[in-house]
Amino acid sequence: MNPIFDAIPPEQALELEQIARLIYEARENRRKVLAAIGANDEAELLARIAAGAVDEHPGYEHYLAARILADTHEAARQVVGERLREINR
Template sequence: MVEFFEHVAFETATEIEQLSRLAYELRENHNAILKHHGAENETALLQQIQTGEVAEHPAYEHYLAARILADTRETVRTTLAERLKEANRNEPTS
């Protein structure tokens, strides 16, 4: 089996690695914020705020942070998918 990165330019491989790490860090920080409030997702945290289950501050700031992290992670994942497609197109056929 041929190694995936064997025919990928160093710069592209480095970018893929950095994007992968960033996506991981964004996910972990997102999960940590939600875990702090025992929420499964941003919608659940917002509902907790609206029902008074958790104090509005700093929970609303945490909600906003979780939303930003999730949105940023989705952007990073889209970019990563594009780079992986490019790398696959540039891979020589056997």
């Protein structure tokens, strides 16, 4: 386990490590989804779909996947923040 978790109880450290992995994977997979369609972010992709520059299929599926991954990333970051606040009390 990463030494950053040494001061945290083992069960909490394991949970934080798993959530940190989820954060990383969600971020990297979002990048891959957007890169596959040639967009920098979800807003750009949606605008390109609306303008007809990207086909609705699979463009909208890429848009939804990127949004879900971004939301997952943000939710996981919030969980880590909450857990760290609990641990540091």
